[in-house]
Amino acid sequence: MSKPKIYIDGKEGTTGLQIYERLGGREDLELLLIDDEKRKDLTERKKLLNAADLVFLCLPDAAAVEAVELIENPGTRVIDASTAHRTAPGWVYGLPELHGQREKIRDAVRVANPGCYATGFISLVRPLVEEGVLPPGYPLAAHALSGYTGAGKKAIAQYEDPGRERELDSPRHYAVGLRHKHLPEMTAVCGLSHEPIFSPIICDYPRGMVVVVPLRLSMLSGEQSIESLRDLYSTYYQGETLVTLRPGDAPKCGFIGANNLEGKDTLQIFVNGSGEQAVLTARLDNLGKGASGAAVQNMNLMLGLEETLGLVLE
Template sequence: MFIDGQEGTTGLQIYERLGGREDIELLRIDPEKRKDAQERKKLLNDADLVFLCLPDAAAREAVALIENDRTKVIDASTAHRTSPGWVYGFPELLAGQRQRVKFAKRTANPGCHATGFLSAAAPLVATGVLPRDYPVTCYSLTGYSGGGKKMIAEYEGEGKDEALDSPRIYGTTLRHKHLPEMKALSGLDEPPVFCPIVDDYYKGMASCLMLHNARLTGKPTAEDLCEILARYYEDQQVVRVAPFEKEGSFLAANALAGTDRLELSVWGHEEQTIVVARFDNLGKGASGAAVQNMNLMLGFDETAGLAL
């Protein structure tokens, strides 16, 4: 195994999950040669599987350095998530997706916001409940670790800006980089109107899909939608659906921080529904998903090394 870009947040989290495993060998690059193209090329071609934890352009360059047909790749960047020849690394999402990942040579790790949105929207489209032309709206809360080392330093450094004490809406141009995969993998005709929000806590996500039930096929209630999602994800180990609760409550966005699983909760009544996906943006939203995909691609137990 080789992690190209191990110094970043995602790379470090992958290493943390793999460092103690005895069934794999991690190839390490000399810190002084991190940007040496020839040394990176050697390791990229020596490894059975490579994790790319790099900016998009660098990820594309790394793939081009692989000259054999043996090395498998998991790319954590946005570079290949909708590219032909690449498998989207969300095994539970669609029928046959786990097998596609298992036999893939090139797997694109999903974006964190996309993971939350798709976990709720894609099953409802696939089962015919959510019409493909439905005008979907979604917002997503995330901890600041999703912004990488620079944002972590802003939140944790001395002289912190008071504006960082409050939730901050971003992506206000409505062209967030996860939108192409959100549209492509959901089966919707158009991407959602999507609003991400970052807040002053380290990690954890809550992605929220809001629906008018009268515009859904069959006009299901919120409880009906909960049952549909529960059946869709029945027997899954990493994605689970919480029992329907009629009474409202507070939902903490960091409730699943430190885990590699995702939990869907459905709330609402006969007319309106909200589906909330909660997970760790560094777990099922990034590094945990990458390790799950690696396990499948190399024939290990799917949840080996994961915190469920």
């Protein structure tokens, strides 16, 4: 049997390069490569897009839309890492751990890879909405910390410049206009009636993030407690390899480090709190389960391969 042909359109970007490094040593795949001088040659890109069994789009939104329009081969399947198609009709959202989603991804022709912040938020909120615990109209707020690699090549260059500005030394709030690009998928995939208030912070370390959602238990449906929420997550993610619930006493030190999962493709959920207040935390690597790791996981499913092949679990 011939090896599946894989093409990464946008291999030079942060996510594309990470995917390429993960797949470069795989002997079960054939990587189609474009000559460096032809990276922006529309004819050459079109040829490779249509020659591939599966394509990763690691491009800006407009370029990703253009690339899809270039695909005429009905056998070419697509995983788009951009924001362009995450709520688009006909595209399957690529978060396999959501109930019923793994089967949809296996059969999909078009898969939208989730955003990094959205992966953390949805992993926390979707199970609560799905199980009828969190009303869709709940006034949700979330904040998050992320390493600078999630901001792309320009930000990486700024943070890694020895002569950089002093302001980069401290954590920095951004998207203060409350229009972050991940909000549409966070709202739609969780089935919320309005967007959450989302406040992200970029920090002076390369990789890793936490997404935090505070809740008032008295505003949830039914009699809820820290223990009942933990039970809900334990049941929802039972049997999952990449998404796990941390023990009830974690973290013993009282801190949840944002970069503890650097280099890994897993996601951890914490449920903490006191009295009628709870705080939910998802921890992941923004380039792992938040980007390239998730893309490879989705590729494995779409090609009928072992789901965690090529992923870093420990």
